[in-house]
Amino acid sequence: MPAATNQDAMSHPPDAAVGDLSVEGRPVPTLSQLFLAFLGIAMSGFGGVLPWARRMLVERRRWLTGPEFTDILGLCQFLPGPNIINVSIAVGSRFRGLPGALSAISGLIGGPVLLMCAAGAFYARHGDQPMVRSIFAGVGAAAAGLVVAMAIKMAIPLIRERPLEAAPVALVGFVTVGLLRWPLAWVLPPLLAVGMAIAWWRRNR
Amino acid sequence: METAVLLVMARHFALLSLLAFGGGNTVLPEMHRQAVEVSGWLTDQQFADLFAIAQAAPGPNILIVTLIGWQVAGLAGALVATAAICAPACTLTYIVAHLWERFRDRPWRRVVQRGLAPVTIGIVAAGAFVVAQTVDRSLVAALLTLATVAVSMWGRINPLWVLVLGGIVGAAGWV
Numbered sequence: 001m002p003a004a005t006n007q008d009a010m011s012h013p014p015d016a017a018v019g020d021l022s023v024e025g026r027p028v029p030t031l032s033q034l035f036l037a038f039l040g041i042a043m044s045g046f047g048g049v050l051p052w053a054r055r056m057l058v059e060r061r062r063w064l065t066g067p068e069f070t071d072i073l074g075l076c077q078f079l080p081g082p083n084i085i086n087v088s089i090a091v092g093s094r095f096r097g098l099p100g101a102l103s104a105i106s107g108l109i110g111g112p113v114l115l116m117c118a119a120g121a122f123y124a125r126h127g128d129q130p131m132v133r134s135i136f137a138g139v140g141a142a143a144a145g146l147v148v149a150m151a152i153k154m155a156i157p158l159i160r161e162r163p164l165e166a167a168p169v170a171l172v173g174f175v176t177v178g179l180l181r182w183p184l185a186w187v188l189p190p191l192l193a194v195g196m197a198i199a200w201w202r203r204n205r
Numbered sequence: 206m207e208t209a210v211l212l213v214m215a216r217h218f219a220l221l222s223l224l225a226f227g228g229g230n231t232v233l234p235e236m237h238r239q240a241v242e243v244s245g246w247l248t249d250q251q252f253a254d255l256f257a258i259a260q261a262a263p264g265p266n267i268l269i270v271t272l273i274g275w276q277v278a279g280l281a282g283a284l285v286a287t288a289a290i291c292a293p294a295c296t297l298t299y300i301v302a303h304l305w306e307r308f309r310d311r312p313w314r315r316v317v318q319r320g321l322a323p324v325t326i327g328i329v330a331a332g333a334f335v336v337a338q339t340v341d342r343s344l345v346a347a348l349l350t351l352a353t354v355a356v357s358m359w360g361r362i363n364p365l366w367v368l369v370l371g372g373i374v375g376a377a378g379w380v
Contacts, residue, residue, distance in 0.1 A: 081294020
């Protein structure tokens with residue numbers, strides 16, 4: 001009964017010192033617990049944050065069940081924006097409303113943004129030194145593999161399950177944006193319309 | 206001048222925030238197009254470097270925008286870029302999260318999800334291609350990329366170790 005959980009959470013004073021219990025007896029996080037959990041998720045998430053989010057929210061803190069997490073993630077993938085950032089908003093607001101959402105996202109991006117500013121300052125000052133250049137060339141080449149692997153991992157199940165439906169749409173997206181470098185704002189609306197039309201047409205299969 | 210750049214950047218990243226279906230990597234090609242080809246804020250090289258930092262550092266990879274902002278306009282740029290990429294999507298999520306439960310069993314929800322998936326994959330693949338094309342300027346670099354792909358797909362170790370290896374190989378001057 002997530003709705004009841006939500007009501008229950010929101011009727012409490014926002015930052016109780018100890019975690020409250022929801023209807024099912026699962027803990028309902030306080031604002032500072034939300035902040036710290038998402039800070040922890042962000043700082044352990046090297047090369048991808050989502051797997052750490054599940055570990056923290058479902059396995060360690062037990063604020064959400066596995067299916068609840070999957071449902072929230074599904075919502076966040078369906079909405080635009082970086083998924084993990086949307087997850088922080090959805091989870092934060094589910095438990096503590098607007099203050100909860102703000103606590104969660106502050107934890108998620110606060111630490112990394114400080115780190116990025118430090119890294120950016122270092123790069124702006126030393127970025128053109130030969131040694132730094134060589135190191136970046138190596139790290140960048142390796143890092144590109146993370147995105148390539150993610151694209152492959154996402155593509156495999158879809159191409160396997162419904163190749164005729166999925167492959168042409170994915171291919172058009174790849175060619176127009178990747179090879180032809182058309183602006184995303186031109187490509188996305190018509191392509192989404194076509195993708196959904198195909199999904200509607202084949203909805204009963 | 207400074208303010209004008211900040212405004213252009215804010216508008217651009219705010220738009221990207223709402224186009225980022227399926228996560229931050231879908232907007233990589235568009236970010237590259239804007240920052241390198243259209244605005245000339247960064248060279249190809251700098252974009253590749255900032256991408257490497259954002260991937261290697263902990264936190265959401267979308268925070269490459271923080272680095273781009275810093276490079277373009279210092280601290281103000283970093284903060285404006287970060288706020289612009291977050292705010293529109295977050296506002297939308299906040300509003301929709303409350304409605305989501307209600308639509309759980311509607312058939313159109315599944316249609317929307319199924320229609321979205323191949324588009325997302327095509328765009329993520331495009332992002333991977335743009336990035337690989339930018340960084341893989343030598344055989345060793347291409348091999349490093351392939352090593353990360355292999356470790357991510359089948360390996361039991363954290364792919365972050367391949368990034369460390371890349372740094373070492375790079376420092377030795379082999380890339």
